[in-house]
Amino acid sequence: MRSANCVAAAAVLFGSALAAPITDPCIPQLDPNPVARAAAVSARRDGFIYGPSLTGEAAPFPNGTLGNARTKADYDEWNKDRTIIDELIALDVQSLQAAIQTNGGLNSWQDYERILYDGQLNNTNPRGPAPGIISNATQDLLFSMERLSEHPHAVRRVMANEPLPFPLDDAITSKIVGSENTLQSLQAGNRLFIVDHSYQAKYGVATVVERFPVACSAYFYIDPESGNFLPLAIRTNVDADLTYTPLDSANDWLLAKMMFNANDMFHAQMLHLVVSHDVTESVHQAALHTLSENHPIMILLERLMVQAYSSRIVGEELCFNPGGHWDQLMVFNQFGCRQFVTDSWPVDGRYQSGYLENNLRARGLIDANGQSVFNSFPFYDDAKRIRDNYFTFFTSFVNSYYKSENDLAGDFEVHNWFNEASTLAKAQDFPQEKDLSKKILIEVLTHFAYATSVSHHSVNGGAPIASGTLPFHIPAIYTAIPKEKGVKDLMPYLPDPATAVLYLGFMASFNRPFYGSDGRTLEDAFDATTVQRLNQDTKSASKALLDSMQELSQQIRSRAFDSQGLSQNMPFIYRTLDPAYIPFFCAV
8 A cells, every 4th residue: 555655646746647636735734635635644754754955055856656656757857957957068079179279279378268258158158248247357346246246155244243254454454444443443333344264274175187275265344435345355364374365466366266265166166065065955855755746836936946955966976976067176175065955954954043134144244234335245135035026926825725724724835845944954043843833834835936046046046157167267276375475476376278168168067048938947946837737826926936036136336336337336247146037046
Protein backbone atom coordinates (compact mmCIF):
# COMPACT_ATOMS: atom_id res chain seq x y z
CA MET A 1 0.00 0.00 0.00
CA ARG A 2 2.81 2.42 0.89
CA SER A 3 4.50 1.79 -2.48
CA ALA A 4 1.26 2.55 -4.33
CA ASN A 5 0.83 5.74 -2.34
CA CYS A 6 4.38 6.82 -3.19
CA VAL A 7 3.74 6.25 -6.89
CA ALA A 8 0.53 8.26 -6.69
CA ALA A 9 2.23 11.07 -4.81
CA ALA A 10 5.11 11.10 -7.30
CA ALA A 11 2.62 11.26 -10.16
CA VAL A 12 0.96 14.30 -8.65
CA LEU A 13 4.32 15.89 -7.86
CA PHE A 14 5.62 15.65 -11.39
CA GLY A 15 2.36 16.21 -13.21
CA SER A 16 2.05 12.71 -14.61
CA ALA A 17 -1.02 11.68 -16.58
CA LEU A 18 -1.35 8.91 -13.99
CA ALA A 19 -2.31 11.46 -11.35
CA ALA A 20 -5.77 11.16 -9.86
CA PRO A 21 -8.27 13.99 -10.50
CA ILE A 22 -7.55 17.00 -8.29
CA THR A 23 -10.25 19.00 -6.59
CA ASP A 24 -10.14 22.76 -6.27
CA PRO A 25 -7.28 23.80 -3.98
CA CYS A 26 -8.45 24.30 -0.43
CA ILE A 27 -7.32 24.38 3.16
CA PRO A 28 -7.52 20.93 4.80
CA GLN A 29 -10.59 21.48 6.97
CA LEU A 30 -12.61 22.19 3.80
CA ASP A 31 -11.34 19.25 1.77
CA PRO A 32 -14.24 16.94 0.75
CA ASN A 33 -11.93 13.91 0.93
CA PRO A 34 -9.76 14.36 4.05
CA VAL A 35 -8.77 10.70 4.26
CA ALA A 36 -7.25 10.62 0.77
CA ARG A 37 -5.61 13.98 1.38
CA ALA A 38 -3.99 12.79 4.60
CA ALA A 39 -2.80 9.60 2.89
CA ALA A 40 -1.14 11.61 0.09
CA VAL A 41 0.64 13.86 2.60
CA SER A 42 1.81 10.79 4.51
CA ALA A 43 3.12 9.22 1.30
CA ARG A 44 5.05 12.33 0.43
CA ARG A 45 6.48 12.49 3.93
CA ASP A 46 7.70 8.91 3.59
CA GLY A 47 9.17 9.60 0.16
CA PHE A 48 11.02 12.81 1.03
CA ILE A 49 13.80 12.21 3.53
CA TYR A 50 16.02 14.89 5.06
CA GLY A 51 19.49 14.06 3.84
CA PRO A 52 22.86 15.61 4.71
CA SER A 53 23.57 19.15 3.60
CA LEU A 54 25.47 19.85 0.41
CA THR A 55 28.18 22.53 0.22
CA GLY A 56 28.88 23.14 3.87
CA GLU A 57 26.69 22.47 6.89
CA ALA A 58 23.44 24.31 6.25
CA ALA A 59 19.99 23.22 5.07
CA PRO A 60 19.38 19.48 4.65
CA PHE A 61 19.15 18.11 1.12
CA PRO A 62 16.32 15.83 -0.08
CA ASN A 63 16.87 12.09 -0.09
CA GLY A 64 14.48 9.16 -0.34
CA THR A 65 12.42 7.87 -3.24
CA LEU A 66 10.58 11.10 -3.94
CA GLY A 67 13.44 13.31 -2.84
CA ASN A 68 15.81 11.72 -5.32
CA ALA A 69 13.17 11.88 -8.05
CA ARG A 70 12.63 15.57 -7.34
CA THR A 71 16.31 16.47 -7.45
CA LYS A 72 16.76 14.54 -10.69
CA ALA A 73 13.76 16.24 -12.28
CA ASP A 74 15.01 19.67 -11.21
CA TYR A 75 18.49 18.91 -12.52
CA ASP A 76 17.10 17.72 -15.86
CA GLU A 77 15.12 20.96 -16.21
CA TRP A 78 18.19 23.01 -15.35
CA ASN A 79 20.21 21.05 -17.87
CA LYS A 80 17.93 22.23 -20.67
CA ASP A 81 18.78 25.83 -19.79
CA ARG A 82 22.43 24.90 -19.39
CA THR A 83 22.52 23.61 -22.96
CA ILE A 84 21.20 26.94 -24.23
CA ILE A 85 23.50 29.11 -22.15
CA ASP A 86 26.54 26.94 -22.95
CA GLU A 87 25.88 27.47 -26.64
CA LEU A 88 25.66 31.23 -26.12
CA ILE A 89 28.83 31.24 -24.03
CA ALA A 90 30.70 29.28 -26.69
CA LEU A 91 29.80 31.89 -29.30
CA ASP A 92 30.96 34.73 -27.08
CA VAL A 93 34.16 32.95 -26.05
CA GLN A 94 35.04 32.36 -29.69
CA SER A 95 34.51 36.04 -30.45
CA LEU A 96 36.53 37.13 -27.40
CA GLN A 97 39.45 34.87 -28.24
CA ALA A 98 39.54 36.16 -31.80
CA ALA A 99 39.47 39.77 -30.65
CA ILE A 100 42.29 39.17 -28.14
CA GLN A 101 44.38 37.40 -30.76
CA THR A 102 43.87 40.20 -33.27
CA ASN A 103 44.93 42.71 -30.62
CA GLY A 104 48.03 40.72 -29.75
CA GLY A 105 46.84 40.00 -26.23
CA LEU A 106 45.65 42.21 -23.39
CA ASN A 107 48.47 44.66 -22.92
CA SER A 108 46.94 47.52 -20.96
CA TRP A 109 44.14 48.42 -18.59
CA GLN A 110 42.29 49.93 -21.54
CA ASP A 111 42.63 46.67 -23.51
CA TYR A 112 40.63 44.84 -20.85
CA GLU A 113 37.84 47.40 -21.14
CA ARG A 114 37.89 47.74 -24.92
CA ILE A 115 38.64 44.23 -26.13
CA LEU A 116 36.52 42.34 -23.58
CA TYR A 117 33.43 44.53 -23.60
CA ASP A 118 33.28 46.75 -26.68
CA GLY A 119 30.88 44.84 -28.93
CA GLN A 120 31.47 41.55 -27.11
CA LEU A 121 29.28 39.22 -25.02
CA ASN A 122 26.28 40.03 -27.21
CA ASN A 123 24.84 36.54 -26.90
CA THR A 124 25.10 36.03 -23.15
CA ASN A 125 24.58 39.65 -22.11
CA PRO A 126 22.62 41.45 -24.83
CA ARG A 127 21.90 44.36 -22.47
CA GLY A 128 25.62 44.98 -22.16
CA PRO A 129 27.45 46.08 -19.01
CA ALA A 130 25.70 48.52 -16.70
CA PRO A 131 26.18 51.97 -18.29
CA GLY A 132 29.08 53.76 -16.62
CA ILE A 133 30.39 50.70 -14.77
CA ILE A 134 33.45 50.51 -17.03
CA SER A 135 34.02 54.10 -18.10
CA ASN A 136 33.78 55.36 -14.51
CA ALA A 137 35.39 52.38 -12.77
CA THR A 138 38.18 54.37 -11.14
CA GLN A 139 35.86 56.89 -9.47
CA ASP A 140 35.64 56.59 -5.70
CA LEU A 141 31.91 57.31 -5.79
CA LEU A 142 31.36 54.31 -8.05
CA PHE A 143 33.35 52.07 -5.71
CA SER A 144 31.48 53.19 -2.62
CA MET A 145 28.01 53.23 -4.16
CA GLU A 146 28.45 49.66 -5.39
CA ARG A 147 28.15 48.78 -1.70
CA LEU A 148 24.66 50.35 -1.67
CA SER A 149 23.56 48.77 -4.93
CA GLU A 150 25.34 45.76 -6.42
CA HIS A 151 26.93 44.48 -3.18
CA PRO A 152 24.64 45.57 -0.34
CA HIS A 153 24.93 42.58 1.98
CA ALA A 154 28.25 43.17 3.75
CA VAL A 155 28.25 46.88 4.63
CA ARG A 156 27.17 47.94 8.12
CA ARG A 157 27.40 51.02 10.30
CA VAL A 158 30.09 51.09 12.98
CA MET A 159 27.87 51.33 16.04
CA ALA A 160 28.51 54.08 18.58
CA ASN A 161 29.46 51.73 21.42
CA GLU A 162 31.69 49.23 19.60
CA PRO A 163 35.50 49.25 19.37
CA LEU A 164 36.83 50.64 16.11
CA PRO A 165 37.55 47.76 13.70
CA PHE A 166 41.00 49.12 12.82
CA PRO A 167 42.92 52.35 13.49
CA LEU A 168 43.44 55.26 11.12
CA ASP A 169 45.55 58.29 11.92
CA ASP A 170 43.46 61.31 12.87
CA ALA A 171 45.45 63.57 10.57
CA ILE A 172 44.75 61.30 7.59
CA THR A 173 41.05 61.06 8.41
CA SER A 174 40.78 64.82 8.82
CA LYS A 175 42.57 65.48 5.56
CA ILE A 176 40.20 63.16 3.65
CA VAL A 177 36.95 64.07 5.39
CA GLY A 178 37.75 67.63 6.38
CA SER A 179 36.74 69.77 9.36
CA GLU A 180 39.06 67.91 11.72
CA ASN A 181 36.94 64.76 11.58
CA THR A 182 38.31 61.60 13.17
CA LEU A 183 37.13 58.01 13.15
CA GLN A 184 35.69 58.64 16.60
CA SER A 185 33.73 61.71 15.50
CA LEU A 186 32.41 59.93 12.42
CA GLN A 187 31.42 56.98 14.59
CA ALA A 188 29.70 59.20 17.14
CA GLY A 189 27.82 60.97 14.36
CA ASN A 190 26.61 57.66 12.84
CA ARG A 191 28.60 58.43 9.67
CA LEU A 192 31.18 55.61 9.78
CA PHE A 193 30.65 52.25 8.03
CA ILE A 194 32.65 49.07 7.64
CA VAL A 195 32.86 46.12 5.28
CA ASP A 196 34.97 43.52 7.05
CA HIS A 197 36.28 40.56 5.09
CA SER A 198 39.16 39.88 7.47
CA TYR A 199 37.64 36.45 8.25
CA GLN A 200 38.72 35.29 4.77
CA ALA A 201 42.33 35.12 5.97
CA LYS A 202 41.60 31.67 7.44
CA TYR A 203 40.53 30.09 4.14
CA GLY A 204 42.80 27.94 2.02
CA VAL A 205 44.02 29.29 -1.31
CA ALA A 206 43.26 27.57 -4.61
CA THR A 207 46.37 26.26 -6.35
CA VAL A 208 45.25 25.45 -9.90
CA VAL A 209 46.61 28.88 -10.89
CA GLU A 210 48.88 30.80 -8.52
CA ARG A 211 46.90 33.47 -6.68
CA PHE A 212 47.57 35.59 -3.64
CA PRO A 213 45.05 36.11 -0.83
CA VAL A 214 43.98 39.28 0.87
CA ALA A 215 41.29 39.69 3.51
CA CYS A 216 40.40 43.34 3.24
CA SER A 217 38.50 45.53 5.64
CA ALA A 218 37.24 48.87 4.38
CA TYR A 219 35.91 52.01 6.00
CA PHE A 220 33.27 54.13 4.27
CA TYR A 221 31.70 57.34 5.53
CA ILE A 222 28.89 59.78 4.88
CA ASP A 223 30.57 63.04 3.94
CA PRO A 224 29.46 65.85 6.27
CA GLU A 225 29.46 68.39 3.45
CA SER A 226 28.04 66.62 0.40
CA GLY A 227 26.15 63.82 2.14
CA ASN A 228 27.75 61.36 -0.29
CA PHE A 229 28.74 57.85 0.75
CA LEU A 230 32.49 57.59 0.11
CA PRO A 231 35.47 55.31 0.79
CA LEU A 232 37.88 56.22 3.55
CA ALA A 233 40.44 53.42 3.96
CA ILE A 234 41.19 49.80 3.00
CA ARG A 235 43.30 47.48 5.12
CA THR A 236 44.65 44.22 3.63
CA ASN A 237 44.95 42.27 6.94
CA VAL A 238 47.70 40.02 5.52
CA ASP A 239 51.49 40.14 5.11
CA ALA A 240 52.61 43.76 5.63
CA ASP A 241 49.03 44.63 6.58
CA LEU A 242 49.06 47.88 4.66
CA THR A 243 46.28 50.43 5.00
CA TYR A 244 45.46 52.40 1.86
CA THR A 245 43.49 55.65 1.55
CA PRO A 246 42.50 58.08 -1.23
CA LEU A 247 45.62 60.09 -0.25
CA ASP A 248 47.87 57.38 -1.70
CA SER A 249 49.03 57.32 -5.30
CA ALA A 250 46.42 56.61 -7.95
CA ASN A 251 47.87 53.14 -8.62
CA ASP A 252 48.12 52.18 -4.96
CA TRP A 253 44.57 53.27 -4.19
CA LEU A 254 43.16 51.61 -7.29
CA LEU A 255 44.94 48.36 -6.43
CA ALA A 256 43.52 48.51 -2.92
CA LYS A 257 40.00 48.83 -4.28
CA MET A 258 40.65 45.92 -6.66
CA MET A 259 41.90 43.74 -3.82
CA PHE A 260 38.79 44.61 -1.83
CA ASN A 261 36.60 43.74 -4.84
CA ALA A 262 38.12 40.25 -4.98
CA ASN A 263 37.09 39.68 -1.36
CA ASP A 264 33.67 41.18 -1.92
CA MET A 265 33.02 39.01 -4.98
CA PHE A 266 33.80 35.87 -2.98
CA HIS A 267 31.54 37.04 -0.15
CA ALA A 268 28.63 37.86 -2.43
CA GLN A 269 28.71 34.63 -4.39
CA MET A 270 29.02 32.42 -1.31
CA LEU A 271 26.52 34.39 0.77
CA HIS A 272 23.82 34.01 -1.87
CA LEU A 273 23.89 30.24 -1.32
CA VAL A 274 22.90 30.78 2.29
CA VAL A 275 20.36 33.61 2.02
CA SER A 276 18.53 32.25 -1.01
CA HIS A 277 19.10 28.54 -1.70
CA ASP A 278 19.58 27.22 1.83
CA VAL A 279 16.91 29.43 3.39
CA THR A 280 14.20 28.52 0.90
CA GLU A 281 15.12 24.85 0.56
CA SER A 282 14.89 24.24 4.30
CA VAL A 283 11.43 25.82 4.49
CA HIS A 284 10.20 24.16 1.32
CA GLN A 285 11.33 20.71 2.41
CA ALA A 286 9.25 21.14 5.55
CA ALA A 287 6.29 22.03 3.31
CA LEU A 288 6.85 18.88 1.25
CA HIS A 289 6.46 16.89 4.46
CA THR A 290 3.36 18.64 5.75
CA LEU A 291 1.30 20.42 3.09
CA SER A 292 -0.98 18.70 0.65
CA GLU A 293 -0.33 19.14 -3.07
CA ASN A 294 -3.82 20.58 -3.04
CA HIS A 295 -3.04 23.27 -0.48
CA PRO A 296 -3.16 26.78 -2.01
CA ILE A 297 0.12 27.68 -0.28
CA MET A 298 1.86 24.67 -1.78
CA ILE A 299 0.85 25.71 -5.28
CA LEU A 300 2.57 29.06 -4.82
CA LEU A 301 5.64 27.60 -3.12
CA GLU A 302 6.11 25.12 -5.93
CA ARG A 303 6.00 27.91 -8.48
CA LEU A 304 8.82 29.71 -6.68
CA MET A 305 10.91 26.53 -6.44
CA VAL A 306 11.42 25.90 -10.16
CA GLN A 307 14.66 23.91 -10.62
CA ALA A 308 15.41 24.60 -6.94
CA TYR A 309 17.04 21.32 -6.03
CA SER A 310 19.42 21.41 -8.97
CA SER A 311 21.36 24.30 -7.46
CA ARG A 312 23.50 22.61 -4.86
CA ILE A 313 24.05 19.60 -7.14
CA VAL A 314 25.32 21.95 -9.83
CA GLY A 315 27.56 23.63 -7.27
CA GLU A 316 29.11 20.32 -6.28
CA GLU A 317 29.44 19.25 -9.91
CA LEU A 318 30.84 22.41 -11.49
CA CYS A 319 31.80 25.03 -8.89
CA PHE A 320 33.11 23.52 -5.67
CA ASN A 321 34.50 20.28 -7.04
CA PRO A 322 38.28 19.73 -7.26
CA GLY A 323 39.47 21.74 -10.24
CA GLY A 324 36.04 23.36 -10.65
CA HIS A 325 35.20 27.00 -11.28
CA TRP A 326 36.20 28.16 -7.81
CA ASP A 327 39.54 26.36 -7.90
CA GLN A 328 40.17 27.77 -11.37
CA LEU A 329 39.09 31.36 -10.80
CA MET A 330 38.56 32.46 -7.22
CA VAL A 331 41.30 32.97 -4.70
CA PHE A 332 39.92 30.59 -2.07
CA ASN A 333 39.50 26.90 -2.71
CA GLN A 334 36.49 24.62 -2.50
CA PHE A 335 37.11 23.94 1.19
CA GLY A 336 37.03 27.64 1.97
CA CYS A 337 33.70 27.84 0.16
CA ARG A 338 32.19 25.11 2.28
CA GLN A 339 33.60 26.62 5.45
CA PHE A 340 32.05 29.98 4.58
CA VAL A 341 28.60 28.38 4.25
CA THR A 342 29.00 26.50 7.52
CA ASP A 343 30.09 29.65 9.34
CA SER A 344 27.43 31.85 7.76
CA TRP A 345 24.36 29.62 8.08
CA PRO A 346 23.66 30.20 11.80
CA VAL A 347 23.81 33.98 11.30
CA ASP A 348 22.91 34.94 7.73
CA GLY A 349 20.58 31.97 7.31
CA ARG A 350 18.19 33.27 9.98
CA TYR A 351 14.73 33.59 8.44
CA GLN A 352 13.04 36.50 10.24
CA SER A 353 16.34 38.31 10.69
CA GLY A 354 16.62 38.18 6.91
CA TYR A 355 13.45 40.20 6.36
CA LEU A 356 14.49 43.29 4.41
CA GLU A 357 13.94 45.93 7.07
CA ASN A 358 15.08 43.66 9.90
CA ASN A 359 18.35 42.99 8.14
CA LEU A 360 19.08 46.58 7.10
CA ARG A 361 18.05 47.98 10.49
CA ALA A 362 20.33 45.53 12.31
CA ARG A 363 23.22 46.75 10.16
CA GLY A 364 22.37 50.40 10.82
CA LEU A 365 21.51 51.19 7.20
CA ILE A 366 17.93 52.29 7.87
CA ASP A 367 16.40 53.90 10.94
CA ALA A 368 13.60 52.70 13.20
CA ASN A 369 11.03 54.07 10.76
CA GLY A 370 12.50 52.26 7.79
CA GLN A 371 14.08 55.38 6.30
CA SER A 372 17.47 55.09 4.64
CA VAL A 373 20.36 56.84 6.38
CA PHE A 374 21.92 57.64 2.98
CA ASN A 375 21.12 60.30 0.40
CA SER A 376 20.75 57.42 -2.06
CA PHE A 377 20.26 53.71 -1.40
CA PRO A 378 19.49 52.18 -4.82
CA PHE A 379 19.28 48.56 -3.66
CA TYR A 380 16.79 49.40 -0.94
CA ASP A 381 14.68 51.48 -3.32
CA ASP A 382 14.15 48.58 -5.73
CA ALA A 383 14.22 45.73 -3.23
CA LYS A 384 11.57 47.40 -1.07
CA ARG A 385 9.31 47.94 -4.08
CA ILE A 386 9.54 44.28 -5.00
CA ARG A 387 9.05 43.15 -1.41
CA ASP A 388 6.07 45.48 -0.99
CA ASN A 389 4.52 44.18 -4.22
CA TYR A 390 4.82 40.64 -2.95
CA PHE A 391 3.47 41.64 0.46
CA THR A 392 0.35 43.12 -1.13
CA PHE A 393 -0.18 39.96 -3.19
CA PHE A 394 0.21 37.59 -0.25
CA THR A 395 -2.03 39.75 1.94
CA SER A 396 -4.85 39.29 -0.57
CA PHE A 397 -4.06 35.61 -0.96
CA VAL A 398 -3.99 34.81 2.77
CA ASN A 399 -7.09 36.88 3.55
CA SER A 400 -9.00 35.18 0.76
CA TYR A 401 -8.35 31.67 2.06
CA TYR A 402 -8.49 32.50 5.78
CA LYS A 403 -11.40 34.81 6.50
CA SER A 404 -10.51 34.81 10.19
CA GLU A 405 -7.72 33.82 12.54
CA ASN A 406 -9.88 30.85 13.51
CA ASP A 407 -9.71 29.56 9.94
CA LEU A 408 -5.92 29.63 10.14
CA ALA A 409 -5.97 28.05 13.59
CA GLY A 410 -7.90 25.13 12.09
CA ASP A 411 -5.38 24.56 9.30
CA PHE A 412 -3.34 21.79 10.88
CA GLU A 413 -1.21 21.37 7.76
CA VAL A 414 0.17 24.91 8.05
CA HIS A 415 0.69 24.46 11.77
CA ASN A 416 2.60 21.23 11.06
CA TRP A 417 4.62 23.07 8.41
CA PHE A 418 5.70 25.79 10.84
CA ASN A 419 6.57 23.26 13.51
CA GLU A 420 8.64 21.11 11.15
CA ALA A 421 10.42 24.02 9.49
CA SER A 422 11.95 25.17 12.76
CA THR A 423 12.82 21.66 13.95
CA LEU A 424 13.53 18.81 11.52
CA ALA A 425 14.12 21.07 8.53
CA LYS A 426 16.61 23.17 10.53
CA ALA A 427 15.30 26.53 9.30
CA GLN A 428 17.03 29.15 11.43
CA ASP A 429 14.88 31.76 13.21
CA PHE A 430 11.65 30.56 11.60
CA PRO A 431 8.52 31.77 13.44
CA GLN A 432 7.29 29.42 16.13
CA GLU A 433 4.13 27.46 15.41
CA LYS A 434 2.55 28.73 18.62
CA ASP A 435 2.84 32.31 17.34
CA LEU A 436 1.25 31.64 13.95
CA SER A 437 -1.16 34.32 12.74
CA LYS A 438 -2.28 35.64 9.39
CA LYS A 439 0.22 38.49 9.68
CA ILE A 440 3.10 36.12 10.36
CA LEU A 441 2.03 33.81 7.52
CA ILE A 442 1.95 36.76 5.10
CA GLU A 443 5.44 37.80 6.22
CA VAL A 444 6.79 34.26 5.83
CA LEU A 445 5.42 33.90 2.31
CA THR A 446 6.61 37.37 1.34
CA HIS A 447 10.15 36.66 2.49
CA PHE A 448 10.17 33.31 0.72
CA ALA A 449 9.36 35.04 -2.57
CA TYR A 450 11.84 37.82 -1.76
CA ALA A 451 14.58 35.25 -1.11
CA THR A 452 14.09 33.46 -4.43
CA SER A 453 14.15 36.74 -6.33
CA VAL A 454 15.87 39.72 -4.69
CA SER A 455 18.21 37.82 -2.34
CA HIS A 456 19.38 35.62 -5.17
CA HIS A 457 19.55 37.90 -8.16
CA SER A 458 20.84 41.00 -6.43
CA VAL A 459 24.25 39.32 -6.44
CA ASN A 460 24.06 36.15 -8.53
CA GLY A 461 21.63 36.64 -11.43
CA GLY A 462 22.75 38.85 -14.27
CA ALA A 463 24.61 41.14 -11.88
CA PRO A 464 28.09 39.54 -12.11
CA ILE A 465 28.39 39.91 -15.87
CA ALA A 466 26.63 43.29 -16.01
CA SER A 467 28.52 45.00 -13.20
CA GLY A 468 31.34 42.70 -12.08
CA THR A 469 33.44 43.81 -15.01
CA LEU A 470 37.16 43.46 -15.53
CA PRO A 471 39.71 44.85 -14.94
CA PHE A 472 38.35 46.61 -11.85
CA HIS A 473 36.32 43.70 -10.48
CA ILE A 474 38.83 40.86 -10.36
CA PRO A 475 38.13 37.45 -8.80
CA ALA A 476 41.65 37.13 -7.37
CA ILE A 477 45.09 38.74 -7.19
CA TYR A 478 47.57 37.17 -9.61
CA THR A 479 50.88 38.40 -8.23
CA ALA A 480 52.18 38.85 -4.71
CA ILE A 481 50.53 41.76 -2.96
CA PRO A 482 52.87 44.68 -2.22
CA LYS A 483 54.85 44.79 1.00
CA GLU A 484 55.12 48.55 0.62
CA LYS A 485 53.35 51.25 -1.30
CA GLY A 486 54.53 52.63 -4.62
CA VAL A 487 53.09 50.22 -7.22
CA LYS A 488 54.02 51.36 -10.71
CA ASP A 489 52.24 48.78 -12.88
CA LEU A 490 48.86 47.16 -12.22
CA MET A 491 49.00 44.67 -15.11
CA PRO A 492 50.66 41.82 -13.14
CA TYR A 493 47.73 41.82 -10.72
CA LEU A 494 45.19 41.13 -13.48
CA PRO A 495 44.16 37.73 -14.87
CA ASP A 496 45.94 36.72 -18.07
CA PRO A 497 43.88 36.60 -21.29
CA ALA A 498 42.97 32.91 -21.00
CA THR A 499 41.86 33.31 -17.38
CA ALA A 500 39.98 36.51 -18.21
CA VAL A 501 37.98 34.72 -20.93
CA LEU A 502 37.31 31.79 -18.60
CA TYR A 503 36.12 34.22 -15.94
CA LEU A 504 33.79 36.04 -18.33
CA GLY A 505 32.33 32.74 -19.49
CA PHE A 506 31.68 31.76 -15.88
CA MET A 507 30.07 35.11 -15.05
CA ALA A 508 27.93 34.78 -18.18
CA SER A 509 26.65 31.42 -17.00
CA PHE A 510 24.64 33.18 -14.28
CA ASN A 511 22.72 35.23 -16.84
CA ARG A 512 19.48 34.11 -18.50
CA PRO A 513 18.73 36.60 -21.28
CA PHE A 514 16.10 34.31 -22.82
CA TYR A 515 13.84 34.11 -19.76
CA GLY A 516 11.95 37.23 -20.76
CA SER A 517 10.54 35.49 -23.81
CA ASP A 518 9.26 32.40 -22.00
CA GLY A 519 7.52 33.88 -18.96
CA ARG A 520 10.13 33.13 -16.34
CA THR A 521 10.96 36.64 -15.19
CA LEU A 522 9.96 38.15 -11.87
CA GLU A 523 7.00 40.01 -13.30
CA ASP A 524 5.49 36.64 -14.31
CA ALA A 525 5.99 34.98 -10.94
CA PHE A 526 2.34 34.10 -10.41
CA ASP A 527 1.09 34.05 -13.97
CA ALA A 528 -2.37 33.06 -15.12
CA THR A 529 -1.42 29.39 -15.43
CA THR A 530 -0.13 29.25 -11.85
CA VAL A 531 -3.23 30.81 -10.33
CA GLN A 532 -5.86 29.34 -12.66
CA ARG A 533 -7.01 26.84 -10.01
CA LEU A 534 -6.91 29.37 -7.18
CA ASN A 535 -9.75 31.65 -6.09
CA GLN A 536 -10.80 34.87 -7.78
CA ASP A 537 -9.24 37.13 -5.16
CA THR A 538 -5.87 35.52 -5.82
CA LYS A 539 -6.31 35.87 -9.57
CA SER A 540 -7.06 39.55 -9.17
CA ALA A 541 -4.07 39.96 -6.87
CA SER A 542 -1.91 38.21 -9.44
CA LYS A 543 -2.93 40.70 -12.11
CA ALA A 544 -2.17 43.58 -9.74
CA LEU A 545 1.21 42.03 -8.96
CA LEU A 546 2.03 41.83 -12.66
CA ASP A 547 1.02 45.46 -13.16
CA SER A 548 3.13 46.67 -10.22
CA MET A 549 6.18 44.70 -11.36
CA GLN A 550 5.81 46.03 -14.90
CA GLU A 551 5.61 49.57 -13.55
CA LEU A 552 8.83 49.11 -11.60
CA SER A 553 10.52 47.60 -14.64
CA GLN A 554 9.56 50.57 -16.78
CA GLN A 555 10.95 52.96 -14.18
CA ILE A 556 14.23 51.04 -13.96
CA ARG A 557 14.58 50.94 -17.73
CA SER A 558 14.00 54.68 -17.98
CA ARG A 559 16.91 55.55 -15.69
CA ALA A 560 19.51 57.84 -17.23
CA PHE A 561 22.39 60.07 -16.23
CA ASP A 562 21.58 63.56 -15.03
CA SER A 563 23.49 66.73 -15.87
CA GLN A 564 26.15 65.74 -13.33
CA GLY A 565 26.69 62.37 -14.98
CA LEU A 566 24.95 60.54 -12.14
CA SER A 567 22.00 58.21 -11.75
CA GLN A 568 20.64 57.78 -8.22
CA ASN A 569 23.76 59.69 -7.15
CA MET A 570 25.98 57.02 -8.76
CA PRO A 571 28.24 57.24 -11.83
CA PHE A 572 26.60 54.12 -13.26
CA ILE A 573 23.03 53.00 -13.88
CA TYR A 574 21.63 50.40 -11.50
CA ARG A 575 19.20 48.00 -13.17
CA THR A 576 20.03 44.66 -11.55
CA LEU A 577 16.56 44.10 -10.04
CA ASP A 578 14.55 44.78 -13.19
CA PRO A 579 11.48 42.51 -12.75
CA ALA A 580 11.15 42.08 -16.51
CA TYR A 581 14.67 40.63 -16.72
CA ILE A 582 15.54 38.66 -13.60
CA PRO A 583 13.91 35.28 -12.82
CA PHE A 584 11.39 34.83 -10.03
CA PHE A 585 13.23 31.69 -8.89
CA CYS A 586 16.80 30.80 -7.92
CA ALA A 587 18.05 30.16 -11.45
CA VAL A 588 21.60 28.80 -11.40
